Amino acid sequence: MQFCAVCNTNRAQVIRPKNGQKLCSQCFLDAFEAEVHTTILENGIFSNRGERIAVGASGGKDSTVLAAVLKTLNERYNYGVEFVLLSIDEGIHGYRDDSLETVKRNAVQYSMELCILGYDMLYGWTMDQVVEKVGRKGNCTYCGVFRRQALDRGARRLGISHILTGHNADDIAETILMNCKTMICPDIDAKDASMVAQH
Numbered sequence: 518m519q520f521c522a523v524c525n526t527n528r529a530q531v532i533r534p535k536n537g538q539k540l541c542s543q544c545f546l547d548a549f550e551a552e553v554h555t556t557i558l559e560n561g562i563f564s565n566r567g568e569r570i571a572v573g574a575s576g577g578k579d580s581t582v583l584a585a586v587l588k589t590l591n592e593r594y595n596y597g598v599e600f601v602l603l604s605i606d607e608g609i610h611g612y613r614d615d616s617l618e619t620v621k622r623n624a625v626q627y628s629m630e631l632c633i634l635g636y637d638m639l640y641g642w643t644m645d646q647v648v649e650k651v652g653r654k655g656n657c658t659y660c661g662v663f664r665r666q667a668l669d670r671g672a673r674r675l676g677i678s679h680i681l682t683g684h685n686a687d688d689i690a691e692t693i694l695m696n697c698k699t700m701i702c703p704d705i706d707a708k709d710a711s712m713v714a715q716h
């Protein structure tokens with residue numbers, strides 16, 4: 518059995534990809550929260566007390582962790598800001614419906630206001646209808662562009678000028694690989710790029 522590199526008492530349960538450190542779950546949570554807090558302070562992310570800030574909430578693990586850690590730190594360090602969950606329903610049957618249920622539960626659990634906006638409300642088309650019209654090829658590109666704009670429009674409707682998203686290091690690596698692919702490796706597709714990013 519390997520012991521946690523920080524407390525040296527509990528069993529190590531996580532290997533941190535960024536530094537190879539083996540930590541128990543409590544020490545991992547402590548380190549993660551401390552790093553997020555430091556990033557918030559160093560970058561002056563919450564400089565306007567009383568400001569309402571949107572959290573892009575997809576119902577997936579990254580944005581759920583984001584909402585949870587923001588609630589914890591806002592209470593612990595009294596940033597004095599208010600978070601509003603903003604969810605975009607692309608209108609993809611059998612895909613977003615389930616995750617929106619998670620967002621609704623999160624809103625209750627974290628006591629955050631929730632705003633759900635659909636592509637149908639914003640653009641007059643659901644993604645299912647777009648696919649029916651243009652086919653499957655390239656539909657992720659349409660969807661990604663619509664989603665970014667939908668988050669902007671949603672925030673404007675709420676009178677909010679800042680949006681936080683749960684993009685992580687893998688997402689950034691994937692974006693870089695996808696942007697490079699035409700130059701260095703034209704055959705790589707999004708799934709391959711994502712797998713490379715994770716390694």
Ligand SMILES: Nc1ncnc2c1ncn2[C@@H]1O[C@H](COP(=O)(O)OP(=O)(O)OP(=O)(O)O)[C@@H](O)[C@H]1O
Binds near residue numbers: 683
């Ligand atoms: N439908 C959505 N509504 C609101 N925000 C979204 C939506 N989809 C994505 N986002 C925001 O963009 C971030 C990155 O989205 P991406 O599609 O890469 O999902 P992901 O990396 O799987 O994250 P998650 O686990 O939160 O779904 C999410 O963490 C979230 O903050």
